[in-house]
Amino acid sequence: MLAPNSSVSIRDLSLQFGAVQVLQNLNLDIGDGEFLVLLGSSGCGKSTLLNCIAGLLEPTDGQIHIKGRNVTWLEPSERGIGMVFQSYALYPQMTVRGNLSFGLKNARVPKADIDQRIARAAKILQIEPLLDRKPAQLSGGQRQRVAIGRALVRDVDVFLFDEPLSNLDAKLRADLRVEIKRLHHNLTNTMIYVTHDQVEAMTLADRIAIMKGGQIMQLGSPDEIYNRPQNKYVADFIGSPAMNFIEGHYEKGRFRANDLDIALDGYRLAAPQVADRPAILGIRPEHVATGAMINAAPIHGEVAVELVEPMGADTLVWATLAGKPFRIRMDGQARLAPGDRLPIGLDPAKASLFDAKTEERL
Amino acid sequence: MSNPADLASIAAIDAVKTRTGGVGLLEGPRGARPRRAFSRSNIFIYGTLILVSVYYLLPLWVMVMTSLKGMPEIRTGNIFAPPMEITFEPWVKAWAEACTGINCDGLSRGFWNSVFILVPSVLISIAVASVNGYALANWKFKGSEVFFTILILGAFIPYQVMIYPIAILLGKIGLFGSLWGLVLVHTIFGMPILTLLFRNYFTSVPQELFKAARVDGAGFWGIFFRIMLPMSLPIFVVAVILQVTGIWNDFLFGVIYSNNERYPMTVQLNNIVNSVQGVKEYNVNMAATLLTGLVPLVIYFASGKLFVRGIAAGAVKG
Numbered sequence: 001m002l003a004p005n006s007s008v009s010i011r012d013l014s015l016q017f018g019a020v021q022v023l024q025n026l027n028l029d030i031g032d033g034e035f036l037v038l039l040g041s042s043g044c045g046k047s048t049l050l051n052c053i054a055g056l057l058e059p060t061d062g063q064i065h066i067k068g069r070n071v072t073w074l075e076p077s078e079r080g081i082g083m084v085f086q087s088y089a090l091y092p093q094m095t096v097r098g099n100l101s102f103g104l105k106n107a108r109v110p111k112a113d114i115d116q117r118i119a120r121a122a123k124i125l126q127i128e129p130l131l132d133r134k135p136a137q138l139s140g141g142q143r144q145r146v147a148i149g150r151a152l153v154r155d156v157d158v159f160l161f162d163e164p165l166s167n168l169d170a171k172l173r174a175d176l177r178v179e180i181k182r183l184h185h186n187l188t189n190t191m192i193y194v195t196h197d198q199v200e201a202m203t204l205a206d207r208i209a210i211m212k213g214g215q216i217m218q219l220g221s222p223d224e225i226y227n228r229p230q231n232k233y234v235a236d237f238i239g240s241p242a243m244n245f246i247e248g249h250y251e252k253g254r255f256r257a258n259d260l261d262i263a264l265d266g267y268r269l270a271a272p273q274v275a276d277r278p279a280i281l282g283i284r285p286e287h288v289a290t291g292a293m294i295n296a297a298p299i300h301g302e303v304a305v306e307l308v309e310p311m312g313a314d315t316l317v318w319a320t321l322a323g324k325p326f327r328i329r330m331d332g333q334a335r336l337a338p339g340d341r342l343p344i345g346l347d348p349a350k351a352s353l354f355d356a357k358t359e360e361r362l
Numbered sequence: 363m364s365n366p367a368d369l370a371s372i373a374a375i376d377a378v379k380t381r382t383g384g385v386g387l388l389e390g391p392r393g394a395r396p397r398r399a400f401s402r403s404n405i406f407i408y409g410t411l412i413l414v415s416v417y418y419l420l421p422l423w424v425m426v427m428t429s430l431k432g433m434p435e436i437r438t439g440n441i442f443a444p445p446m447e448i449t450f451e452p453w454v455k456a457w458a459e460a461c462t463g464i465n466c467d468g469l470s471r472g473f474w475n476s477v478f479i480l481v482p483s484v485l486i487s488i489a490v491a492s493v494n495g496y497a498l499a500n501w502k503f504k505g506s507e508v509f510f511t512i513l514i515l516g517a518f519i520p521y522q523v524m525i526y527p528i529a530i531l532l533g534k535i536g537l538f539g540s541l542w543g544l545v546l547v548h549t550i551f552g553m554p555i556l557t558l559l560f561r562n563y564f565t566s567v568p569q570e571l572f573k574a575a576r577v578d579g580a581g582f583w584g585i586f587f588r589i590m591l592p593m594s595l596p597i598f599v600v601a602v603i604l605q606v607t608g609i610w611n612d613f614l615f616g617v618i619y620s621n622n623e624r625y626p627m628t629v630q631l632n633n634i635v636n637s638v639q640g641v642k643e644y645n646v647n648m649a650a651t652l653l654t655g656l657v658p659l660v661i662y663f664a665s666g667k668l669f670v671r672g673i674a675a676g677a678v679k680g
Contacts (some may be wrong), residue, residue, distance in 0.1 A: 056573050077579030089570035093592040102588070103578030150578070 006065075007032040007190040008053060008158055013062035015048060015214075022048050023059070023214045033188045037201040040211035041237070046194045047162055049211070053192065054083050054160050067157050077106070079158075082151025086163040088143040090135040096146050097131045100153050107154075114153075121152040124183070141172045148183070161193040165200065177203060198238055202226070210234050228352070232359035235282050235352055241329065243282045246322050247356060250279035255353070257281070260322040262299055266349035270361050278356035285316065285329040289345035297345025303328075305340045317342065429453060429648035436644050452645035456653060460646060462633040463622055469650055472630030476610060476657075478541050479626055483548035484605045488598065491553055495560025496586050500572050510561065517554035525618060532619060539621045547619060548609050556601055563597040564590060599665050607658040627654050 008030040015023040022045050030036045038046040051057040053064055055076035063072045071079045090099050097118060104114045122128045125145045135143055144164055151159055161180075165173045181204055184191055195201055201208050202222045209219045210233075218230040229235035235243050248257025255262045262281075289297040303319035303326065310332065317328040317336060328344065336342065353362045398404075424441050429452050431445040458468040465471060497503075498510050528547060529538065537543030567590065575585045616626040625633070631654045635647045 051573075054573075054577060056576060075579075076573075076577045081577065083574065083577045085570040085574060087568055087570050089568065089574035091571065091575070091589055102575075102580070106579035106584065150574070154578075 005032045006030060007034065007067060008192065009065040010049075010053070011063040011065070013049070013052060013064065014060050015045075015052060015057065016060045021214060023052070026062070026214070026216065028209065028216065028219070030190060030192065031206075033190055035184050035191045035193065035204055035206045037205035037208045038192065038194045038211060039196070039198065039201040039208050039237075041196060044211040045214040046196075046211050048214075050160055050162055050192060050194045053158075054081055055079050077103070080156050081158045081160055082154050082156040083160040083162065084144070084147045084151055084164045086166050088135070088140075088147045088167075090143055090146055090150075092135055095132050095134055096127065096138070096149075099135070099146055100131075100149050103150065103154050117153045117155070121149040124152065124186070125149050140168050141176060144168065144176060145179075148180075152187075157190060159189050159191040161191065161195075163195055164193075165197070166195075173200075180204065198240065202238075210237060227350070228361070229282075230361050232280060232282070232354045235354070239284055239286075241285050241316055241327050243284050243352070244321070244324075244326050246281045246283070246324055246326075248279060248281060248322065249276070250274065250353065250362065251276045255279065255281050257322040262346065262348065264348045264351075264353070265298060266347065267351060267353065268349070269353075274362050279362060280354045280356055280359070282352040282354065283346060284350070285327040287347065287350040288328045289347065290328065290330050290334070290342065294343055294345035297347045299346040299348070300343065301346070302341055302343050305336050305338055305342050307338060308336050425648045425652060429645050429652060431645055433641070433643065433645060452643070452649040453653070455643075456634070456646045456650035460634045460650065462625075462630055462637070465622070469627060469630055469634070469653055472625055472627035473653075475541065475620075475624050475630075476627040479544045479548065479616075480606065480609050480657075482542075483545045483552070483609050484602060486545070487549040487552040487556060487605055488601045490549070491556030491601070492560045492591075492594075492598070493586065494553070494557040495562075496564050496590055497582075498557065498561045499564035499567075500569075500585070501582065510557075513554050513557055515554075517558070521551065521614060525614075529618065538619065539624065541620070541624055543619050544615060544626070547615050548605075548612070551615075552605055552608065555604070559601060559604075560594075560597060563594060567593060603661055603665060606661050610657050 006029045008028075010026055010028040013023055013026040014021070026049065038049060040046045048057060052059050053066075055071070055074060055078075059072070063070055065071065066079055066081065076083075091102065094102065100118045100121060101114050104117065109117075118131070119128075122131060125148060127142065127145050127149060130138060130142060130146070135146070138146065144167075147164070164180075165176055168176065177200055180193075184204075193200075193204060202225075205222055207219060207221055208225050210217045210225065212233055218225060218234045220228075220230075225234060225238055229238065232245070236245070246255075246257050246260065248255055248260065250264075253264055255264055294300060301321075303321055305317055305319055307318040309316040309318070312332055314332045315330045315334050315336070317330055317334075319326045319328060319342065328342070330336075354360065355362055427444055428436060428441065430448050430450070432447065432449050432451070435446060456468060457470055457473075459466060460468045494513075498506055532538040532543045532547075537546060571589065572585060575589050580588060611628060612626070613628045613632065616629045617632075620626065620629070631650050634650050
């Protein structure tokens, strides 16, 4: 059964290289016009999955459907996809125009049609003055624009991005990120985007699939992924600075660890009934209330400041809670010195609770 | 502000200003370090280079000078001296009149034989090897690594082992003693090293470029001709130089798989120089040797820069 309006549908996809299982029985439905980000650390299989969708790698088992067609055995050019690579992969000996028209010439598109499509893509991407230059004469940002244009002229259903911004410097990356978001807004094509950068994932995605070891750990909107991570891995992966984890016990609606004893009022449990068990409490550094905000938080306490890292916009404070290092993200205007006593407030509604053994959300 | 220490430091800066005329510059080294043209290390390096080049150029000098002298002058024995009377007679004789066996039309016959062997062998071997290398680098098939290993192994087998089997083979297919037989032999023996060369070069071309071309709908030949070939001029130059010098300088196959009529230039040169009949004409021998070596030399001089670039490109990312 395919979802009614799915654009790309992956069914039981597996890929093995010799003894190494890179993808394991992977299932994924991507809606029409959706922006899906595949996020994970290197070696998690995200690029492999993208290459399988593109048809550049043959899966060992499973199927890939694009726009209701089973494309598992089709050539990359027959699948209705366009791909943008990390290293741009522009043909060095061709002009920008040559790069854009190469795929169309292979598909025997009439000359007038080619010119028209190139003009349109060049206008959208603002590369009109560059059409007669060679890739070597372009800057990194311009090259990546041309690479996007190469996918654009082919009028494909699905855009595949393989870490397209990783080779650019920080400022340019931020600029192009916005442009890709605007492009998706205007074109409303389905886009699948591979990255290891959580900021790109959070800002661009309609849904994020977090991958690890060839499997999807969680698939959900950026909001769900950030606020209700399904397991400890996802909770740890998303967010910078990373979430604080405190190991302890869950007992009848309370969480206990060393000298810490918190009533988890307001916390939404994943199941109606949760038995007492060893558990891990996760609190994001930015969800620790300080200053005037403390009054709004149901739980109050005080910690000793050990280290202060001022970062301009905000300040990261290191302290100890329940015998573990504890990070607190404060306003950048906060003036603190090691040794100061810092009153804090916690809100269980914003915390995450995980089973200590399975590391799944409770 | 009116701290005595501050005043003292201001006075110190003023003193520096008056001495150097600059704004806050102190005396001493400034800007790029001056280099002496005749430092000890320079004299040592250039001295060694000059010495070594003289050592290597001396035989060439002797050859060129001797080839421009007449026999009477050579007999005086001063081999380093320039000719008192320049004559091009030996060159003409070497090219058009020297006798090998019953033919007395000089090296020209061997030259054209060599050209007829060289051109098809170089073209065919490079055409086939470049496609081989491209396929092995980008279109991996089942057993392609094994196939590659076997091919490379071919580069390590001494030619002498295969002389007799090849002689029989050529005889059976009716190419023994013909120029096409030699073309076939040279093409096959060039294959391992050329395939290795091209495979390593194409492996160094980013894989993403190849993937992008596939997404753009180009096939095996489309990617080869439209993407890969235009990018690989340096490695083709390397291959041409390797093959031209290798095939032109070949003596072994030439002497074995051809006959008197079709000897390549190297074999004919040997026959002229090592002729035991009559007077040894040193000037003709020198001219003949220089003529034979001219083709590889011209190729080197014409494409030396590209050669180095191609070798480096293959070496860095091989």
